Amino acid sequence: MIRALRRLIQDPPPAWGFELSEGAVAAARLGRPVRFGLRPLRPGVLQPSPVRDNVLEPDELAAQIQALTASRPGGKRQEAVLILPDASVRVLVLDFDGFPADPAEQLSLVRFRIKKGLPFELDSAALSYAVQPAPGKRADVVVAVTPLEVVARYEAVLSLNGLNPGWVTTSTLAALELVRHDGLAVLVKLSGRFLTVSVLQGGRLKLLRSIELGELCSEEVLAPLYPTMAYAEDQLGAQVERILLAGFGEGAEDFQLVFERELGAPVELLHSRYGPVEAYNAGLLGWLESLGERQAG
Structure with missing residues (x-):
């Protein structure tokens, strides 16, 4: 990451x-x-x-x-x-064919790209970004704003x-620091009624979505995962090699079995040296x- x-x-x-x-x-x-x-x-x-x-x-x-x-x-x-x-925070991944080296130009370009899609005023927001180098002159820029x-x-x-x-x-x-897979991986993280889905390829974040669930059931959780798998294949040109689960508690094994059957990719639990x-x-x-x-x- x-x-x-x-x-x-x-x-x-x-x-x-x-x-x-x-x-x-x-x-x-x-x-x-x-x-x-x-x-x-x-x-x-x-x-x-x-x-x-x-x-x-x-x-x-x-x-x-x-x-x-x-x-x-x-x-x-x-x-x-x-x-x-x-x-509580909007996180976006912006792709650029070329990205300037000057920090002031970078910030101006990032602000221009995200301004119209936010549900709040950018001028009164906290914004940070991180540049992920990509092949050639391309850059994937992770932006956090609230x-x-x-x-x-x-x-x-x-x-x-x-x-x-x-x-x-x-x-x-x-939490992406816990992902130790260099291929194409999806992290599915649950926290209460909120589900966050992340896509990583070669250690770079490509997509992050946070969704509020109506209820905690396999149908609700699978709903955003089907288009995520399609995005990976269509936009990234590869199939997901691993799905990682975090925050599912006692129901983790049940969701693991359902996801493997429905999504066709190996599913495992996210691990940390410090505990569950x-x-x-x-x-x-x-x-x-x-x-x-x-x-x-």
């Missing part, structure tokens, strides 16, 4: 990582060993969306984060990684607990993976 997370290795990594989802807050404290924590969230505390406020009960969310960081020494603020729900106010509300609950959210990403973008990849921690485990064993502990 885009090894954008690798840049954290060049400096001392943040002491804490937090992944926020509709159902829980998951935390990791770097050390030997890494210490993990989890606090469930009651319905209505957090509702991911790129077009409206996500943090509906900031005091409750801040209290759960405080409970996870009770052992943190007071006084000095500590750096933290903040991993947002996929559904309203500034959405990010600010998430950051505020960390700041209330003496944490500085110096690096922000999304759950799936971080669940609906609430896939991004957190991906962040730890990006640091390497020496940094994470």
Whole structure:
């Protein structure tokens, strides 16, 4: 994948990582060993969306984060990684026949390409992008964009607990660090009522979609996967070699069998050296993976 997370290795990594989802807050404290924590969230505390406020009960969310960081020494603020729900951020993959080297020209071109397709004003949005080199002069550019106010509300609950959210990403973008397949692969990640489908080819992200499910059943989950498989064959000129599942919990094996039968590709569960990849921690485990064993502990 885009090894954008690798840049954290060049400096001392943040002491804490937090992944926020509709159902829980998951935390990791770097050390030997890494210490993990989890606090469930009651319905209505957090509702991911790129077009409206996500943090509906900031005091409750801040209290759960405080409970996870009770052992943190007071006084000095500590750096933290903040991993947002996929559904709170728009992620797009733009393909360019040629991409300028100048950062100002890059940003201008990216903004021009995405401006008309967003459900919010780009001028009041936080935007970041990563260039994935492609053969020849081509470039695939991964863009993450969401309203500034959405990010600010998430950051505020960390700041209330003496944490500085110096690096922000999304759950799936971080979880892609766990994918260890260089061919054409599809990651199917479930988090509560949201399904995120990603396509990777040769380690490069080619497509990412986040969908809200009506109900958790094979028919609902398969619905976006059929066109995804067709996209891979028609647009990328190859068949999917592997499908990876994350966040399906106790039903993972049942979905694995259904997907193999219906989609005609090998299906396996996404793995991490730190433990099971669940609906609430896939991004957190991906962040730890990006640091390497020496940094994470």
